[in-house]
Amino acid sequence: GAVVSQHPSWVICKSGTSVKIECRSLDFQATTMFWYRQFPKQSLMLMATSNEGSKATYEQGVEKDKFLINHASLTLSTLTVTSAHPEDSSFYICSAPKYRGNEQFFGPGTRLTVL
Amino acid sequence: SQQGEEDPQALSIQEGENATMNCSYKTSINNLQWYRQNSGRGLVHLILIRSNEREKHSGRLRVTLDTSKKSSSLLITASRAADTASYFCATGRFGETSGSRLTFGEGTQLTVNP
Numbered sequence: 538g539a540v541v542s543q544h545p546s547w548v549i550c551k552s553g554t555s556v557k558i559e560c561r562s563l564d565f566q567a568t569t570m571f572w573y574r575q576f577p578k579q580s581l582m583l584m585a586t587s588n589e590g591s592k593a594t595y596e597q598g599v600e601k602d603k604f605l606i607n608h609a610s611l612t613l614s615t616l617t618v619t620s621a622h623p624e625d626s627s628f629y630i631c632s633a634p635k636y637r638g639n640e641q642f643f644g645p646g647t648r649l650t651v652l
Numbered sequence: 653s654q655q656g657e658e659d660p661q662a663l664s665i666q667e668g669e670n671a672t673m674n675c676s677y678k679t680s681i682n683n684l685q686w687y688r689q690n691s692g693r694g695l696v697h698l699i700l701i702r703s704n705e706r707e708k709h710s711g712r713l714r715v716t717l718d719t720s721k722k723s724s725s726l727l728i729t730a731s732r733a734a735d736t737a738s739y740f741c742a743t744g745r746f747g748e749t750s751g752s753r754l755t756f757g758e759g760t761q762l763t764v765n766p
Contacts, residue, residue, distance in 0.1 A: 543694075571753065580740060581695070581756045630694055632754075640685055640697040641754065648692070 539565050539635040543644035550621055551652055558616045558647045560587075560631030566611035567633035571641065572604075575628040587614040587631075621651040658741060658757040666765050671728040673760040675741030676721075682744045684717055685754070686726050689738045698726075698739075731764045738762070 540563040550556050560570055568589045573581040585606055586594040593606035605617040618625055628648055632641040658675045665671055675684070683702045687695040701708045701717045701724065708715045714727040728735055738761050742754040 541694075573756075580758050583753055583755070586753060628692070632695075634752075640700050642697070643687075643695040645694040646692070 539563075539633075539642040541631065541633050541642045541644040543629075543631060543647050545647060546645060547648040547650075549650045549652065552622050553620055555617055555619045556621055556649060558618070558629055558631075558649075560614045560616070560633070560644050562612045562633045562635075562642075565633075565635045567614075567635070568611060570608065570614040570631055570633045572606065572614075572616050573630045573632065575630060575646075577628075581630060584616075587616075589614075618649065621649070623651045625649065626651045658739075658760050660760060661758065662761045662763070664763040664765065665731060667731060667733055669731055669764075671731050671735070671762055671764070673726045673739055673741075673762070675724045675726070675757050677724075677741075677743050677755075677757075678722065679743075681719075682752070684715075684724050685742045685744070686713075686715060686724075687740045687742060687756075689740065689759075691737075695740070728762075731762075733764050733766045735764045736762060 542561045544559045570587040572584045574584050575581045583596050584599045587606045587608040589608045595601045603619055608614045628646050630646045632643045634641045683700055685700045686698040688698055689695045699710045699715050701715050712729045717724045738759045740759045741757040744752050
């Protein structure tokens with residue numbers, strides 16, 4: 538298999554602050570990573586595709602200025618939730634494909650709670 | 653419209669019984685994948701079936717795919733308490749090579765009672 542890590546695993550912040558979440562592929566390189574959001578008892582919703590060396594591609598309805606994505610290297614993508622509000626509280630999960638045409642490997646997720 | 657709808661939403665069975673979960677989708681696909689998620693954790697890939705395949709096995713898992721009906725099923729045989737989790741189907745879209753964007757179903761919460 539392949540390993541994808543996320544940091545932090547959970548974070549609590551005050552409303553109005555920004556929070557950065559890291560997604561790393563530990564034993565493989567990923568030119569593409571994906572960011573999902575999952576509300577309690579719901580499915581995963583794709584937010585954006587993170588592309589190494591170029592701009593992220595956002596899904597419809599996702600504010601790119603609020604959810605900043607930076608794919609700085611072949612093993613690291615970051616998601617910054619800017620000016621977080623309580624409605625941004627959610628479980629954020631990243632994934633990366635190790636090979637084209639095969640399954641994706643998911644990080645363990647980051648639980649964000651905005652007070 | 654929602655891509656990847658699953659039923660049942662929740663399933664409770666006894667250890668040793670078989671569990672069947674179904675998934676339907678709306679658009680043409682390259683492949684369909686099943687994932688498992690333990691509460692509050694990330695997803696674990698279970699099995700991938702390509703659009704030109706009809707059935708696939710992996711251990712106690714059996715997946716079928718009917719592209720004419722745009723549906724798939726996941727069968728877990730001889731279930732164990734440790735199989736308790738949420739199970740999601742996810743589709744990779746036709747025309748996109750993968751590592752492509754996946755669209756997830758609503759998921760089935762499986763509870764296996766000891």
